[in-house]
Amino acid sequence: MIARTDCPRPPRPIRIAALNGLGIVQMMRFALQEDIEAGRLVPVLPDVPLLLVPVQALHAFGLPSRLRVFIEFLVAELAAY
Numbered sequence: 001m002i003a004r005t006d007c008p009r010p011p012r013p014i015r016i017a018a019l020n021g022l023g024i025v026q027m028m029r030f031a032l033q034e035d036i037e038a039g040r041l042v043p044v045l046p047d048v049p050l051l052l053v054p055v056q057a058l059h060a061f062g063l064p065s066r067l068r069v070f071i072e073f074l075v076a077e078l079a080a081y
Contacts, residue, residue: 026050030077 015032018025019040025032028050035041055078057071 012031014025014027015035017023018032019035024044026045026048029036029043032041036043055074057067057074059067
């Protein structure tokens with residue numbers, strides 16, 4: 001088998017497996033949106049929701065302002081999902 005290398009996004013093993021026809025993957029849509037729009041991947045179970053998983057941000061020295069800004073960014077980006 002030859003792995004596809006013509007994809008514009010950075011590779012992730014599970015995404016690469018799906019692009020190479022090795023099965024169905026369950027990932028957040030925004031991580032695969034470019035591949036869906038380009039016709040490289042096709043949603044097969046769009047009504048099946050992803051399991052909710054907690055997201056945590058840890059820092060050794062409390063909560064620096066740059067980490068707080070990043071967390072606020074993630075909350076806004078992931079709110080739709």
